Amino acid sequence: MEFGLTDEQRAIRDTVRDFVRKELTPREPDVLARDRRGEPGLTRDELTALQDKARGFGFWGLSTPEQYGGMDLDAVTQALIHTELGRTYVPFVFGGEADNILYEANDTQRAEYLLPTIEGDRISCFAITEPGAGSDAANIRLTARADGDDWLLSGEKTFITNGNDADFAIVIALTDPAAGARGGSTAFLVDRSMGWTSSPIVTMGPAEPASLFFDQVRVPSSHILGEVGQGWRLAMRWIGRGRYLIPARAVGIAERALSMAVEYANTRETFGAPIAANQAIQWMIADSELELEAARLLVLRAAWLVDTGADARHASSMAKLSGATMVNRVIDRVLQVHGGMGYTRELPIERWYREVRLFRIFEGTDEMQRLILARDLLRGYTKVGLV
Numbered sequence: 001m002e003f004g005l006t007d008e009q010r011a012i013r014d015t016v017r018d019f020v021r022k023e024l025t026p027r028e029p030d031v032l033a034r035d036r037r038g039e040p041g042l043t044r045d046e047l048t049a050l051q052d053k054a055r056g057f058g059f060w061g062l063s064t065p066e067q068y069g070g071m072d073l074d075a076v077t078q079a080l081i082h083t084e085l086g087r088t089y090v091p092f093v094f095g096g097e098a099d100n101i102l103y104e105a106n107d108t109q110r111a112e113y114l115l116p117t118i119e120g121d122r123i124s125c126f127a128i129t130e131p132g133a134g135s136d137a138a139n140i141r142l143t144a145r146a147d148g149d150d151w152l153l154s155g156e157k158t159f160i161t162n163g164n165d166a167d168f169a170i171v172i173a174l175t176d177p178a179a180g181a182r183g184g185s186t187a188f189l190v191d192r193s194m195g196w197t198s199s200p201i202v203t204m205g206p207a208e209p210a211s212l213f214f215d216q217v218r219v220p221s222s223h224i225l226g227e228v229g230q231g232w233r234l235a236m237r238w239i240g241r242g243r244y245l246i247p248a249r250a251v252g253i254a255e256r257a258l259s260m261a262v263e264y265a266n267t268r269e270t271f272g273a274p275i276a277a278n279q280a281i282q283w284m285i286a287d288s289e290l291e292l293e294a295a296r297l298l299v300l301r302a303a304w305l306v307d308t309g310a311d312a313r314h315a316s317s318m319a320k321l322s323g324a325t326m327v328n329r330v331i332d333r334v335l336q337v338h339g340g341m342g343y344t345r346e347l348p349i350e351r352w353y354r355e356v357r358l359f360r361i362f363e364g365t366d367e368m369q370r371l372i373l374a375r376d377l378l379r380g381y382t383k384v385g386l387v
């Protein structure tokens with residue numbers, strides 16, 4: 001068994017760490033100040049400028065195939081990078097990425113959607129959730145009705161990330177209501193100019209998703225992604241990617257926050273001694289490190305399984321559940337260690353507190369991950385102790 005990283009993985013991780021230290025960390029006070037004013041941490045222009053800078057030294061399109069100019073990195077390396085980026089609260093992502101399912105586009109769609117999305121000239125969003133269908137995504141009602149060579153889309157999507165900025169949406173719609181979402185849904189590439197509208201949803205964290213409204217939006221058949229009836233497969237593929245990258249980011253956030261707690265515990269004095277002298281504080285630190293390292297291993301194992309081509313769904317659910325719950329517990333303890341200071345907006349802890357709560361909800365709630373894990377065991381899809 002080899003727990004070490006390859007030389008290349010270590011070099012990439014160190015380069016990203018350096019980029020974070022030099023280019024992102026200095027922006028943190030500004031991000032906090034903007035957060036207090038209710039503004040995004042980075043404007044689109046600032047994000048693009050940083051992405052261009054990273055592109056200058058080759059960091060562009062982490063998951064994008066080389067034929068499109070990307071790095072085509074393995075899943076483990078991508079997870080390591082997401083962890084590094086999690087160590088800062090500057091909301092940066094590398095450029096040159098497109099939704100994984102856009103690679104199923106045909107030649108015409110590739111030119112119209114995939115390539116401009118990779119280049120950052122178009123912004124996409126992915127829409128399956130509806131007011132009546134979140135965890136129970138198979139209950140979607142947004143319907144596409146055939147009309148000649150077109151389809152008419154009617155219904156509502158909600159909580160859609162990038163839904164306010166996107167100029168096109170990948171929409172999962174029912175094309176055969178009798179067959180249900182699993183066999184009777186289809187993915188459509190729908191330009192905003194075709195007629196859908198959006199409305200922002202204010203949340204407790206930095207995320208600002210949107211509701212999307214479709215009222216007989218006319219979409220040509222040529223805008224079907226993949227085949228009619230393949231919507232569910234594409235949706236599950238899209239969601240599968242986040243299952244190990246979200247907890248990878250959670251690991252980075254927990255690393256940074258726990259380091260702050262260690263430093264604070266050693267310097268803050270009460271009753272004439274550093275608070276680190278108290279077992280109550282030590283145990284919070286010890287439990288946090290233990291849970292952090294356990295989550296890291298689950299994330300890396302899930303990513304490694306992806307790289308081997310094996311079915312990584314069970315392992316990814318464990319990684320998502322572990323990472324999401326771990327980071328919430330760690331941030332809560334880190335806030336407690338900081339006492340009143342932890343509760344202020346002088347420090348980023350309360351911001352993380354609000355931000356990471358989302359990790360237990362989106363792209364499959366904690367309960368849905370547990371449901372998957374239990375189902376896999378109870379139905380014999382996997383066995384206890386199978387590594």
Ligand SMILES: Cc1cc2nc3c(=O)[nH]c(=O)nc-3n(C[C@H](O)[C@H](O)[C@H](O)COP(=O)(O)OP(=O)(O)OC[C@H]3O[C@@H](n4cnc5c(N)ncnc54)[C@H](O)[C@@H]3O)c2cc1C
Binds near residue numbers: 127136207
């Ligand atoms: C900020 C944000 C961004 C998002 N981005 C996107 C996006 O880009 N695209 C997209 O399509 N969606 C997106 N979502 C939607 C997200 O995936 C859903 O919110 C999530 O799947 C939960 O669905 P729900 O909110 O309808 O909760 P519900 O499904 O109504 O669940 C409510 C509660 O009941 C629990 N529950 C439900 N069923 C069961 C059960 N059988 N057993 C036990 N407990 C159960 C849930 O776990 C949850 O705790 C986003 C959501 C948020 C908040």
